[in-house]
Amino acid sequence: MKKRPLALLLAVFLAAAAGGYLYTLLQAAGRLPVITIDKQNGYKMTIDNKRFIIKGACYSPVPVGKDYEYNFWGDSGKPWITDGRRMKEMGVNTVRFYRVGKNPAEVKQVLDDLYKKYGIRSLVGNYLGFWNWPPPNYADDGFREKIRQEVMEMVRLYKDSPGVLMWVLGNENNYSFDRNVQKWSTDDIDAMPSPEEQRIAKAKIYYGFVNTLAQEIKKIDSRHPVVLGVGEVASLDVAAEMCHDIDAIGMIAYRGPGFGNLFRQVQQKFDKPVVMTEWGADSFNAYTREPDESSQADFLKHQWEDIERNTDAKKGVGNVLGGTFFEWTDEWWKGNENLPHTWNVQDTAGHWNNPAYYYDAEVADHMNMNEEWWGVVKLNPKKLKSGIQERTPKEAYATLKALWAGSKKK
Numbered sequence: 001m002k003k004r005p006l007a008l009l010l011a012v013f014l015a016a017a018a019g020g021y022l023y024t025l026l027q028a029a030g031r032l033p034v035i036t037i038d039k040q041n042g043y044k045m046t047i048d049n050k051r052f053i054i055k056g057a058c059y060s061p062v063p064v065g066k067d068y069e070y071n072f073w074g075d076s077g078k079p080w081i082t083d084g085r086r087m088k089e090m091g092v093n094t095v096r097f098y099r100v101g102k103n104p105a106e107v108k109q110v111l112d113d114l115y116k117k118y119g120i121r122s123l124v125g126n127y128l129g130f131w132n133w134p135p136p137n138y139a140d141d142g143f144r145e146k147i148r149q150e151v152m153e154m155v156r157l158y159k160d161s162p163g164v165l166m167w168v169l170g171n172e173n174n175y176s177f178d179r180n181v182q183k184w185s186t187d188d189i190d191a192m193p194s195p196e197e198q199r200i201a202k203a204k205i206y207y208g209f210v211n212t213l214a215q216e217i218k219k220i221d222s223r224h225p226v227v228l229g230v231g232e233v234a235s236l237d238v239a240a241e242m243c244h245d246i247d248a249i250g251m252i253a254y255r256g257p258g259f260g261n262l263f264r265q266v267q268q269k270f271d272k273p274v275v276m277t278e279w280g281a282d283s284f285n286a287y288t289r290e291p292d293e294s295s296q297a298d299f300l301k302h303q304w305e306d307i308e309r310n311t312d313a314k315k316g317v318g319n320v321l322g323g324t325f326f327e328w329t330d331e332w333w334k335g336n337e338n339l340p341h342t343w344n345v346q347d348t349a350g351h352w353n354n355p356a357y358y359y360d361a362e363v364a365d366h367m368n369m370n371e372e373w374w375g376v377v378k379l380n381p382k383k384l385k386s387g388i389q390e391r392t393p394k395e396a397y398a399t400l401k402a403l404w405a406g407s408k409k410k
Contacts, residue, residue: 035165035225037247042311042318043273045225053311054165054275054322055404056094056123057087057376060331063389064381065344067333073101073110077387080110081117083328086377088118090397091404094165096123096277096324104157115163123250123277123324124158125168125229126151128210135182136173138206139189151213152220159221166224167217168250168277169210172231174239177202179231203235207242214245227275233265240270248321250277254369256356257302263310263317274310276323279303283394284373286350287360291373293395295359300325300376300396304403325400329391330375344381347372376400 035052037045045052061072061079072079087095095114100107114120129136129147137143151169158164175181177199185202192198207228214226225247228239232253239249249272253262259279266274281299285292307323310316335347350367360368376397380390 035223037225037273037321042313043321044311045273045321052093052322053308054094054123054324055091056096056322056324057092058278058324058327059083059095059097060327061329061388062331062333064332064346064379067337067340067343068331071101071103071106073106074103075388078113079388080114082386082388082391083377084114084118084120086391086393087120087328089405090401091406092120094121094123094322094324095328096125096168098125098171099127100124100154100158107158108161111158111161111163115161120163121165122161122163123166123168123227123275124154124164125171126154128170128173128213130171130173130176130182135176135184137184137186138176138202138209139184139186144209148213148216152216155217155220159224164224166227166248166275167221168227168229169213169246170229170250171277172229172252173206174203174230174235177206178234199235200238203238204242207235207239211243211245214243214247218245227277228272229277233262233269236266236269243270246272248273248275250275252276252278254279254354254356256354256358257299258306259303259310263319267317267319271319274320276307276320278326279307279323280326280374281357281396282370282373283375283396284348284370285360286363286368286370289348292359296376297395297399299357299359301399301403304400308403325376327374327376329377329379330373332372332379334371 035045035047037043061083062068062070111122114122129143155167176184189198189201192201210228217226227248227250228243228246229250230236230239230252249266249270251266251274253259253276255262263274280303281296283291283293283296285295307320310318310320311322312318330346332346333343335349335351336342348370350363350365350369351371352369353366354369355361357368376394378392378394380392383390
């Protein structure tokens with residue numbers, strides 16, 4: 001008699017006796033998918049056969065007085081414990097990390113704490129060198145190899161962490177050719193006769209590189225979707241040509257209180273599910289020169305309602321999996337990131353213009369977007385609580401909590 005039937009009967013018995021424990025073991029061993037995405041009646045993400053809509057926050061808990069280089073992963077005050085509890089109360093089920101720390105043990109601890117204590121999953125990302133100096137050159141073999149090694153190390157280190165939801169490759173890297181931010185080129189591209197030809201050539205190089213990363217990731221980890229991070233839709237048609245192996249589009253868009261035809265544009269240019277990896281509003285009114293939590297809350301409410309509507313093909317386009325708002329806490333270093341003495345003062349100057357945020361768009365210099373006021377939680381550098389700077393929720397926190405956790409807005 002062969003052993004296989006006996007083993008199968010034993011497996012069935014154990015599964016029934018342990019209430020699904022066998023499924024957990026198989027899942028951990030990589031024999032069953034952690035996450036599946038299907039397109040029946042619109043794109044939907046499921047986890048353990050249950051619908052999962054991302055209700056999340058971009059998370060980088062940098063304290064007042066520090067900048068983006070601060071290692072919050074190793075913060076002795078463990079800010080993610082305090083923040084995670086408050087996030088859970090709000091209804092947050094996902095956070096987005098733009099990049100991981102340098103100490104794998106610290107990173108694993110944060111990912112595990114958020115998931116095991118609060119059920120919060122993580123979008124784990126890599127900038128693909130976009131903010132390097134000198135600027136990245138995605139046509140350079142040496143640079144590409146350096147980034148490839150970083151990404152694969154990230155996947156190998158954290159693929160078995162139970163809180164990982166997706167891998168996010170890049171952020172707004174397409175702005176290097178769509179908006180000439182962090183510009184790069186080659187002699188052959190520079191010789192092309194028109195700026196449009198040059199843009200498309202760069203887009204093909206970049207998106208082709210991302211696709212090779214996605215292919216290699218899937219050889220290491222077939223259980224977690226790979227997300228292409230982009231800003232807006234300008235070159236998505238090129239991405240569709242070059243990036244067949246990504247699973248979803250991580251979209252950054254700031255279009256005011258709603259997203260207009262964004263989701264239809266994505267469907268027409270590159271028909272993949274969408275994760276809104278950045279959206280939101282700042283809480284400083286450049287026109288009145290005062291904090292304005294009500295306008296921020298109102299914009300986030302309408303933005304989320306638009307996202308949620310487009311998770312349902314009967315109400316909208318049906319290609320959205322949810323999103324992570326920008327951001328959890330204010331970042332006081334952003335206005336003058338090269339001047340450390342300014343990081344202890346929350347800057348009230350506007351840094352860029354966006355007329356879609358109409359509540360303060362009529363300010364004289366049109367600079368109505370303030371980089372240091374996007375959090376839904378305020379920081380108090382003068383008061384420590386539980387070993388970290390005190391957090392005070394803004395009105396937007398209560399607004400999203402009412403939408404996500406079903407609580408009444410206070």
